[in-house]
Amino acid sequence: MKIRNLLVVAACALAGCQQVPQQSPKPTAKNKFGDAILQRIHTLQDERQTAGLLTYLQHPKTEYRREAALAFASVQDTLAIAPLLSQLSDTTIAVRVAAAYALGQIGDAKAETALLQHLQQERRPQVQGELLEALGKIATPAGVAYLATYKATSPTALAGQAWGLYRAGMRQQYTQQAVEQVIRLLAPTNPLEARVPAAQFLTRITKLDLTPYRQAVLNAATSDKAPEVRMAATQALSKVRAPDKARFLSTIAQSDPDYRVRLSAIKAMVGLDFEEVKPAILAALQDKNINTAVATAEFLQANPAGVDAAALLEVMPRLQDARVRGSLIWVILHNSPQQNRYYLNTRYKQQYQNARTPYEKAAFLKGLAGDYANYSFIADEVFAAQQPVISTSGMDALIFMRQQPDFPKGYENNFATIFQRAVSSGDVALVGMAAAAIRDPKLNFRSQYRDVTFLTLAQQKLQLPRDMETNIELQKTINFLSGKGEGETPQNPFTHPIDWALVASIPAAQQAVVHTDKGNVVLQLFVEDAPGTVANFVALVKENFFDGLYFHRVVPNFVAQGGDKRGDGWGSSDYSIRSEFAHLKYGEGYLGMASAGKDTESNQWFITHAPTPHLDGRYTIFAKVIEGMDVVHQLEVGDKILDVELIGAGTL
Secondary structure: OEOOOOOOOOOOOOOOOOOOOOOOOOOOOOOOHHHHHHHHHHHHHHOOOOHHHHHHOOOOOOOHHHHHHHHHHHOOHHHHHHHHHHOOOOOOHHHHHHHHHHHHHHHHHHHHHHHHHHHHOOOOHHHHHHHHHHHHHHHHHHHHHHHOOOOOOOHHHHHHHHHHHHHHHOOOOHHHHHHHHHHHHHOOOHHHHHHHHHHHHHHHHOOOHHHHHHHHHHHHHHHHHOOHHHHHHHHHHHHHHOOOOOHHHHHHHHHOOOOOHHHHHHHHHOOOHHHHHHHHHHHHHHOHHHHHHHHHHHHHOOOOOOOOHHHHHHHHHHHOOHHHHHHHHHHHHOOOOHHHHHHEEEEHHHHHHHHOOOHHHHHHHHHHHOOHHHHHHHHHHHOOOOOOOHHHHHHHHHHHHOOOOOOOHHHHHHHHHHHHHHHHHHHHHHHHHHHHOOOOOOOOOOHHHHOOHHHHHHOOOOOOOOHHHHHHHHHHHHHHHHHOOOOOOOOOOOOOOOOHHHHHHHOEEEEEEEEEOOEEEEEEOOOOOOHHHHHHHHHHHHOOOOOOOOEEEEOOOEEEEEEOOOOOOOOOOOOOEEOOOOOOOOOOOEEEEEOOOOOOOOEEEEEEEEOOOOOOOOOOEEEEEEEEEHHOOOOOOOOOEEEEEEEOOOOO
């Protein structure tokens, strides 16, 4: 970690010059937590102290009432519902907005009737919008009917209605009338703040048949000015039945200027005959943005039926990226005649051995799983590899292999032995992954693991809270094999209070720059929204924690994730911090904390490629990219974080 200071040097001629008076540095903009009461409210939030927070809801000062209400968005205690409902009558708009947001975050349907009553009385658009979105998070059919027929009188309320319908839909609460309202909200005459959630509704809500709305969705996919709308609408076209579907998706995949829209068109090709979309697929594998190529290769791996292995073999020499090649190797092996596989396996095992980096080796190892005959080779590499990312990727490949519908029954016992060995290995990633696979109800492992002792022994070796993710997986699997379902999820103990002395030193406008081998990414830190998380990030930066680490996970048009010492996504610190759910949404370029569930965050973080509203209120937002999104969109698995540097307002 390096802290950048700006040094000003004044030079003066030795003769005849006047001395330039020394100027005082500009005062640093302090953050709001110089106020002891605000600090106290956030401490109570961090400690999940409902009783203490409730007293501040009645404070005469507006700011304290607002902060106390927002605190319950993180605490999420149903005991706060009645007091928060009272705050919906507060004389201050900001307090009413905060109370509505917190009620939505708590997510209890018993607040629905009161929300509907307040919506009929509320006249301020900002509050109306927040009430509508909160209603969507708790709506029963009555709430959905209200959202579907609501007549918005302002752009802000219209956006709130769209978000409310989206939130309800994500809970599988929607009607035909609601879908028709969403289609109307998608119209280009509506504000972007309404079109984005409308498009997200259409792409993320499962089991929709959008055939009756083909033209409206297609218009949004091809004509909307905002790529955020086009990408979601394009992916929603997968739910349209049309004879010319291959044609219009292929056109989008090869013509839209935004790579996120192009890869969305590829993803929407599910169920189409490979020959119909072959030119677009082969072009996408060679797309100028690597994320499109990766997403296309992964699409083929997820949908291999009918894919021409010969066509992939022909294009392979022109593809250099290991992730792209690895996914195509899987498809080629899976779809090649048995007599060709020996030669192909020999070639691809050699490529695996010659790979330059652990991440490249990991990609090729996953590709070899396209042939079931390679399972023992992959298993040997899993348990022999020195780099965690190779072991983890190999285990992922074996699990994927075991989940295939044509998995050979004769191999079932062999895989049961491999998974039990993984659980007993002591490696947190292998233990957690194998445990999760064992409880997959589709794999029917219950009869093969009648004794759960090996799982309880593995659990006893964990170090908590560092290994909480693995602990959760083990406990769920123990419960499953014991006939108890998944049972309750283990909770992290409170071990890491907010470092308020460090928070006090962080200016409200503090920035940081992530130096990568692809370029620099400048961040604006949100210390006033997530003080505990930002203080944790700053402390790790000061310790040089992130220097030399890698982006170990990049999901095209979703996130680029880093901050893991292991480099495979299973590395955590020996402490955890509390989740902080501020009144923010995940748009393009927002930074969130990776977690295994609420209050399990430590050192891994991600940057979003696009709006990802399904993460809102579930993963802490603590920063936003203000420069370098072009770099973020080019990041690949294995790209290095050279260092992270604190810059901008003040010095720490």
